[in-house]
Amino acid sequence: MATALWNPTYEGLSAANLRKLQFQRFKALITRVYQSNQYYKQRLDEAKVKPSSLKSMDDIRKIPFLTKQDLRKYYPFGLVCTPLDDIVEVHASSGTTGKPVVGPYTRADLDLWAEVMARSLYANGVRKTDVVQNAYGYGFFTGAHGFERGAEWIGAMVLTIGSGNTERQIDILQDFHSTVLACTPSYSLHIAEVAEEKGLNPASDFDLRLGAFGAESWSDNIRKNIEDHWGITACEHYGLTEIIGPGIVSECSERKLHINADYFYPEIIDPNTGETLEYGNEGELVFTTLTKEAFPAVRFRTRDLAMISEGTCSCGRTLPIMSRIKGRSDDMMKVKGVIVFPSQIEAALMVVPGVSDNYQIIKKKQGDMVSLSVEVEPSEERFKDGHLEEFEKRAEAEIYRILNLHVPVQALSPKSIPRSTGKAKRVIER
């Protein structure tokens, strides 16, 4: 069933008009970065690209990629394309794997962010009448701020509680009659678990009807568990500090992830050769921010693997559709010659009867050799039933079915794996 669009003019653009708008914005962007930033000027000169010579969107292929290494090299403000005085807000990633990625915003950038987040949340079904409990971690990280901006842009009531203090989350959910929960998928499960321990039924003792979840990769099975526990519709969000934070895609009522391609131009490339692939092929996602002012990204390599398709959707949006992220190339592991993504192991585990939502993948490295094992918690009932070696064997068989690889599985007692109020740590190196 078609639902209302937040911005029908742009979310419903014809393919031809979208391409026209993208090219117009792209040419203005390249002209601007060429004139205002030394890094971009040098890279474009080296590639012999003059902004005035750009004739169509295909010319984007002549422009070199922007990588995480470039961002580190020019940390913190070397890639800014406006006077520093025009920056009014700054976010940054956690920087767990090196220098943090810095996201500076002008006033116009913040308005753009509010607009795309409003589109995303509106597509999920969030309306002015909703009460949004924002349980993402506030701080430098983009997450909480993006959801707050978008929900306020729609006119909903935002509860700026932040992550953590789970008992209080439960009180506020009840006292303020929150209808939308925004946080990481794993944290929503932890809140449900604590609510159940308090004798509450998450599906019937709360007013929640929607979840706006992101910042973590999660399988369809975990999504279903969340929906069953809470009795809600769980929606997916995707974002990157390098591009804008959350707000790159809008998940509609048909469960399609529409890319806000009038602002973020998407490409799919072969991660090994850098060659541009036609839509319909799986490869690495590359984004160009067409209108951002302070920190535009031109052909940023995300390391995320996905597929893009075009065509109409019955929701009424004409914007291109992205598949769910198959995995980050950074997360990809090679075990005895087999390519393994953590998401594949999660998908295998979740079909095992009596499994809980809590597991960890243990990665051991000896020289170039990587070996994997899995620790997983059965549910309380399954644990009490005993004969856990049967549970372990079944989990190993499911993993083998998907990966054709033997990965030992160990069942742990319930609640022995640490819970997270933010991003769950699923892969542990020992």
Ligand SMILES: [Zn+2]
């Ligand atoms: Zn749709």
